[in-house]
Amino acid sequence: MPDYSALWETHTLLEGETLVCCVGPLTLRIHRKRKDWYVSHEQEMQIDDQRCSLEILREPMNRGFEWSRWILDEAMDCVRLEPSLPDRSIIVRPEMLMTVMPKQTVEFYIGLPLWLSISFGSAGKTAVEVPTYTLSNSWFGSFTEGELCYALKTTARLHLAELSNSAHRVVFPLNVKNLSKETLAFERICIRPQHLNIYQGSERLWTGRGRVSYRGRRAGAVWSMPQARRIWAGPIKRSATRVKPSNVVHCYVLLIILNSGWMFHDGVSTQLVRPVSGNGYLLRAAAGIRAAVSAAVQLSDS
Structure with a gap:
């Protein structure tokens, strides 16, 4: 049974940390630097449909993934995920x-x-929406x-x-x-x-x-x-x-x-x-x- 309890919260990341969220076939990665955030996602259709997890890792940004970059005018240390359609x-x-x-x-x-909406900051607007x-x-x-x-x-x-x-x-x-x-x-x-x-x-x-x-x-x-x-x-x-x-x-x-x-x-x-x-x-x-x-x-x- 999927457990979404850890997903729909505000997650605080230190510089150099990566949030990894897995929902069904989707693997979403969000990496924080000082004033910019990097988002990468991929889909594997053979993965368990009930997969639903989130963890924060202290690891360098893996250049092997395809990333998009989101730049802010001030340092923000939190990211929020919300369900979307x-x-x-x-x-x-x-x-x-x-x-x-x-x-x-x-x-x-x-x-x-299901889609995932990503926003930066405690009250930030949605930056990007990612399909599962x-x-x-x-x-x-x-x-x-x-x-x-x-x-x-x-x-x-x-x-x-x-x-x-x-x-x-x-x-x-x-x-x-x-x-x-x-x-x-x-x-x-x-x-x-x-x-x-x-x-x-x-x-x-x-x-x-x-x-x-x-x-x-x-x-x-x-x-x-x-x-x-x-x-x-x-x-x-x-x-x-x-x-x-x-x-x-x-x-x-x-x-x-x-x-x-x-x-x-x-x-x-x-x-x-x-x-x-x-x-x-x-x-x-x-x-x-x-x-x-x-x-x-x-x-x-x-």
Whole structure:
């Protein structure tokens, strides 16, 4: 079982000391000199997934590693590590096509890659973020409009006991309700991790739970905000982008590819109000009770 207790602290290094942190396939080295710090990291995919350790060594900087240099205007003797999530959206594809039968509710568990945020000084800003393992790139959208994402395949486990205790993964629970009389086929999901908090559980790292209710091809789907679980000990890393609550339907920042098309919204609270002409739906977006704006969301019939 991974033990993160020693990782999320402020670590003091003397000049000439090296912090070595190992999380799953990642080995991270941070070496301190007087006013500059050096960071090196490498990945070995055959390493034990549960590996999670940290130690401070008194040793010279090994020139055999590839280092990056971070220069400060004053001497600082401490470095801090925090858990983080990838800096782009993630296109998650199941290993095989998943279909939810009509009037059924399921919960999937998806393992997202853990990143480590590094900051220098007791209250320093994040200098660099390092992935515990590298994902391949993917493109979402048309040739003229879209975004660069990461690609990830998932087994989408239904039972928590089936998940391995991998130190380099953060568990994202996704609750899906198919309220329609149709089958609901999942091809891929686009998750925007910048809106997710990270929580420390008793055995794993977690994000908030995403919820989606599918009401059929015409009505579309409604997303709800992540909610805390009792086993979580509060967020140890809050998202950089906060979503404000409101009195309308709270929609979670997720894009889902269905057999009937795709729907996208960008992290504000949204409510589906009426269909519009063409291949689209109108979403009413609200960042609170006072203000409301409208945004067009395209649905593809291909």
